[in-house]
Amino acid sequence: MLNKTPVWKYLLIAFIVSVGFFYAAPNLYTPDPAVQISGESSATLIDDKALSRVTEALQEAGIEYFGEEIGDKAKNALIRLQHRDDQLHAQSVIQRALGDGYIVALNLASTTPDWLSSWGAEPMKLGLDLSGGVHFLLEVDTQAALAKRMEFYNTGIKRQLREEKIRGFVSLDEQGGFIRGKFKTEELRQQASKKIRSEYPELVREDISGDSGYQLRWTISEAKIKEIEDYAVGQNLTTLRNRVNELGVSEPLVQRQGRNRIVVELPGVQDTAEAKRILGKTANLEFRLEAKLSASSATREEFQYRDERRGTAWLERNVVITGERVANAAAGFDPQTSQPEVNITLDSEGGSMMHRVTRNNIKRRLGVLFIERKSRTRYEINEAGEEVAVRIPYDEKRIISLATIQSALGVRFRITGLDNPAEAAELALLLRAGALAAPMDFVEERTVGPSLGAENIQLGLMSVQIGLTLVAAFMILYYRVFGVIAVVGLAVNMVLLVAMMSLMSATLTLPGIAGVVLTVGMAVDANVLIFARIKEELNNRMSPQQAINSGYERAFVAIMDANLTTLLVAVILYAVGTGPVRGFAVTLSLGIITSMFTAIVGSRALVNLIYGGRKVGKLSI
Known part of the structure; x- marks a missing residue:
């Protein structure tokens, strides 16, 4: 039919x-405007005392709130507000009440009933143009990345010539565009040229003869320049994505635009200064040998331990490797002492550099320097007579560990000296996120x-x-x-x-x-x-x-x-x-x-x- x-x-x-x-x-349940509080590091917990300071500050400011709650494992806290227009004011009040060391971000708290959420039913996420937020256009300073690589080549060439006992004077020009080597004889110049060609085939060599002796000039090939620039932008892109993902922002957009620019859009974030601080918050490691007592002040630096009770130590200015060479990092525990540690895996180039330095420095101590971008808050009165918060960024450099080299290190090794497992987990996360390969400038910013x-x-x-x-x-x-x-x-x-x-x-x-x-x-x-x-x-x-x-x-x-x-x-x-x-x-x-x-x-x-x-x-x- x-x-x-x-x-x-x-x-x-x-x-x-x-x-x-x-x-x-x-989607029928409208989310509540809220403010989310978390520590700048995973070791910072939100307790009842901190939450009481927050609620008292909101009451004094006359901001209506409800449903304050501390999240799982006291890693964060959420405070719901009656009116969305109070979010920015509440954020400022809470930040001042807690001081530095905490991140206060705007959020939208779900009101979906538990019986729906238990079945995986959640509302649609809203983009930047619907929920508000910030849009940034950042430009990567690729010239700084090239200059940094030239410094690496300059140090490497000096080391290679010293190991081969080839006498000559090698220097990096003031603009960092090329490396110049001066030798007394043609034979020494040829020896240097052959050695550096085998170690660094990406360098272009140019022979220069003159009254000042036999000279060599090394520059980076065009193909290598493009590779370095692409790596700098790609590394910064990866770092920004990893760092933005830590914020818990719904559907952030981080993508490359053109040759050396990156677009970042953060829905739900309304404080441009705060977003800038978060994007600039990166951590890195530097591995340096402990300075010899006979070394001059020009070749060494003094740093404080993260555990201030241990005082300070002197490290060489020359850096063995940085966190950019870390391919993977995982938190764990020392099987003998049960103390937290971070197991690090380097890339191939980083492993060879680490092996080359440590094999010649057995029984010397190798320092692990932790570098973190932080900021201090200062309150000032603007032209309108209003009190505003001003963020002052600075780099904090502290020694995590200073251990004796027992044998040559390779691609895999571990670092200890961390206070607790949370700190080890955070360090591993930051290292996996990576370091900025080159500085960046904010060339455009818009707030929705x-x-x-x-x-x-x-x-x-x-x-x-x-x-x-x-x-x-x-x-x-x-x-x-x-x-x-x-x-x-x-x-x-x-x-x-x-x-x-x-x-x-x-x-x-x-x-x-x-x-x-x-x-x-x-x-x-x-x-x-x-x-x-x-x-x-x-x-x-x-x-x-x-x-x-x-x-x-x-x-x-x-x-x-x-x-x-x-x-x-x-x-x-x-x-x-x-x-x-x-x-x-x-x-x-x-x-x-x-x-x-x-x-x-x-x-x-x-x-x-x-x-x-x-x-x-x-x-x-």
Whole structure:
């Protein structure tokens, strides 16, 4: 019999729609504006005393709050606010009450009921243009990376010539563009040239003869320059991504732009100065030999231990390797002493450098210097008579350990001298995140306020509502009962689209809302093709049941072709696009999938429920 849908198919459709409503439901619960507090290091815990200082400061400032809670293992605390406009003020008040050593960030606290969350139902995340946040454009100083590499070559060339007992004077020019070597004889110059060519084949050699003796000039090849620049940008990109991920910001964007620029977008972060501080917060290691007592002050530096009770120690200015050579780091425990340690794996070049230095310095002590960018807060009165917080950055350099070299070290070794397991875990994490390979400058910054984001949401929802209303009115007036079926399918389509985006943790942006509006039109377009075909078959004197069957069967090919073509375009947009373009592509792709289900499968099931399996004299279409 024509137009009969089996019971199992009705049950399957009902199940899919029910799941869609379930996972779309969390988006009905508006999140609370909140402030999240965490320590600058993993060893800093949030206790009841610190939380009491925070709540007292908020009460004195007249800021309404509720639901204060300390997170798992006292790593952070969350305070919900009554009004979103109080977030920035609350952040400033809390930061001053706690002082340095804590990170106070804006957040949106979920209000989804536990019975929904327990099944993995969470609301969609909002992008920068909807939730507010900050946008930065940073420029990597690749020239500094080249200068740093030239210093490395300069030190390496001197060491190689000294080991081979080739006498000559080697110096780096003031601009760092080349390395110059001076030798008394042609034979010494040739020996130096041969040795350095074998050790550093990427250096371009140039012989210079003159009154001042036999000279060599080494510069970096063009291919190596590009490699160094790409490495500097890539390393900084990786470091920024790792550091931003620690913030717990929803869907941050960190991507390369052009040859030496990086774009960073942090949704939900409103304090530009705070975001800058977080992006600049990197940690690094330097491995240096302990300075000999006979060494001059020009070749050594004095540093304090992290454990201030141990006093200070003198290290050589020359650096063996830095944290850039760390390929992996994992926290663990010393099997003999049960003290925390960090097991480090170097890259191949770092391993050879470490081996070369340590094999010639057995029984000397090797120091591990921990370098961390920090800042001090100073409060000043601005021109408007308002008190503002000013962040003053500085580098803190402390010795973690100073251990005797018992044998030559290679690619893998461990460092000890850490206070607790949390500190070891944090150091391992920072080392895996990496160090900045070159300095960066903020060349552009924009702030999207939460009020503007809320306005974008309202305008976006209004556009969807207007689109739905106009489409629904047209379909009902023109296609009557079939139009009502199309509108029901359209409503289910929106629910399924929201549910799929929530399940995939997709981020909704303003272009994404445009994709939703386009989906509304495309979903109805499929119904229009089907209903137009049914009308045409009725005009050709076909019976109502045959017209319904023919309409769906013959329109299916055209609908499939059109949607697959659009889906292909959406996939290409996602592959080559970035940021908002990808958000639009994701929404459009999911919308195509859900609209085909509701327009072809869902609407036909409803039509068959109303007209199928019985004699029909006339269709309301």
